[in-house]
């Protein structure tokens with residue numbers, strides 16, 4: 208029997224759903240809340256935003272699995288046991304969902320959704336001239352499991368896409384750039400900026416006031432990476448002054464976004480409560496069970512994170 212210590216970051220309301228989903232594939236599994244005393248016997252932790260210090264108390268742990276594609280929530284805990292492998296989820300269904308979200312917010316901007324919604328409220332039947340989007344330059348920052356799907360989807364929609372990441376990936380079919388000077392070049396030359404980067408030491412605070420001011424006037428910023436990659440006040444300022452046309456954000460420095468946050472007052476910033484790609488137990492349980500079995504057999508599990516690179 209494998210005991211799994213579970214924590215979904217909120218109230219553990221999804222524990223039964225995950226347990227039932229796992230039981231369909233593997234009967235020898237039992238789930239317990241991470242904060243329960245019994246969790247100290249667990250060999251596996253399946254967690255999102257676990258309480259600081261708690262994982263270090265689980266002395267029998269053989270595998271930590273993030274309940275999302277990102278693992279940055281784990282690095283906040285400096286007592287995290289360094290010897291335990293950490294796996295992240297890589298799920299084509301989540302990448303697909305995320306690309307749908309990007310397309311939804313991008314076209315809502317390009318086709319003036321907020322203008323027409325405001326006119327509808329006043330029963331005004333009037334139009335803006337249509338933007339020419341054919342071959343429009345789009346920069347996608349981060350072209351891993353998610354970003355590459357988004358970039359491909361946008362390329363198929365006739366955008367001129369350039370992906371930016373740490374290393375060139377020869378198997379990708381869109382333009383790619385790497386390195387600091389290429390980043391600056393993309394910032395200056397693209398109207399649409401889509402951040403899908405993992406949060407690491409090198410991507411923290413990447414989008415500063417200076418970077419927003421270097422974007423062409425009228426640029427649009429989309430973020431489904433992490434809030435901490437962005438200087439939020441600088442973004443707000445760039446939108447308020449009209450330098451940027453607006454932004455669509457699914458991630459924030461503090462989540463839930465506090466009710467007093469000034470983003471709520473800026474109509475040109477579209478706010479989404481971290482829902483661009485939600486983890487689906489049905490589509491990821493198989494890779495989690497495979498990794499648990501691999502660890503038990505002394506093999507390397509799937510999708511293991513490099514603690515130096517932090518993703």
Ligand code: GLV
Pocket residue numbers: 274275276277278484486
């Ligand atoms: C969501 O942000 C995730 O990391 O899956």
